[in-house]
Amino acid sequence: xxxxxxxxxxxxxxxxxxxxxxxxxxxxxxxxxxxxxxxxxxxxxxxxxxxxxxxxxxxxxxxxxxxxxxxxxxxxxxxxxxxxxxxxxxxxxxxxxxxxxxxxxxxxxxxxxxxxxxxxxxxxxxxxxxxxxxxxxxxxxxxxxxxxxxxxxxxxxxxxxxxxxxxxxxxxxxxxxxxxxxxxxxxxxxxxxxxxxxxxxxxxxxxxxxxxxxxx
Numbered sequence: 001x002x003x004x005x006x007x008x009x010x011x012x013x014x015x016x017x018x019x020x021x022x023x024x025x026x027x028x029x030x031x032x033x034x035x036x037x038x039x040x041x042x043x044x045x046x047x048x049x050x051x052x053x054x055x056x057x058x059x060x061x062x063x064x065x066x067x068x069x070x071x072x073x074x075x076x077x078x079x080x081x082x083x084x085x086x087x088x089x090x091x092x093x094x095x096x097x098x099x100x101x102x103x104x105x106x107x108x109x110x111x112x113x114x115x116x117x118x119x120x121x122x123x124x125x126x127x128x129x130x131x132x133x134x135x136x137x138x139x140x141x142x143x144x145x146x147x148x149x150x151x152x153x154x155x156x157x158x159x160x161x162x163x164x165x166x167x168x169x170x171x172x173x174x175x176x177x178x179x180x181x182x183x184x185x186x187x188x189x190x191x192x193x194x195x196x197x198x199x200x201x202x203x204x205x206x207x208x209x210x211x212x213x214x215x216x
Contacts, residue, residue, distance in 0.1 A: 010104030012064030086171035
């Protein structure tokens with residue numbers, strides 16, 4: 001069966017996310033990755049305290065749901081024939097004055113967008129200060145979901161959504177814009193190899209080269 005695999009950009013928790021300085025970042029990375037610390041720091045380098053939050057967030061994300069989503073997609077391509085489509089939802093809810101909630105794109109924050117139910121979060125009291133972009137993106141996401149239900153392909157006239165393949169591991173990011181992105185293959189392969197990453201012990205051959213992958 002065709003599948004859409006999705007996660008929220010900031011839902012992965014990690015000791016790395018609590019680091020506030022380069023020293024704290026390196027100490028957290030050493031605790032998690034041990035003998036692989038040098039390899040980790042080569043892929044996720046920080047040179048100043050100002051970089052720590054962004055790079056730590058990237059590492060936590062790619063070690064968690066992102067790596068799992070990529071593994072699921074790869075399993076589908078290895079074991080089945082139906083297409084698979086991936087998405088990362090990175091839009092942080094715009095809270096209304098005086099309202100508070102989870103920071104960033106938290107777990108489940110994409111659901112009201114898919115089902116065009118943004119105003120449901122303001123029904124009891126106003127907690128979100130939705131913008132025209134939030135409503136526009138919600139419409140595009142709902143249209144993509146309807147197209148997928150009808151045809152097995154979420155692409156619409158307003159949204160080109162490529163299939164994920166091992167040769168071209170593309171995904172759609174729903175955030176301040178809708179963007180087609182390429183997964184960093186070296187990052188994902190590293191995370192797949194780590195005991196701290198879900199599914200790390202599942203055997204797969206190395207990713208085929210782009211030239212010889214034949215689109216799969």
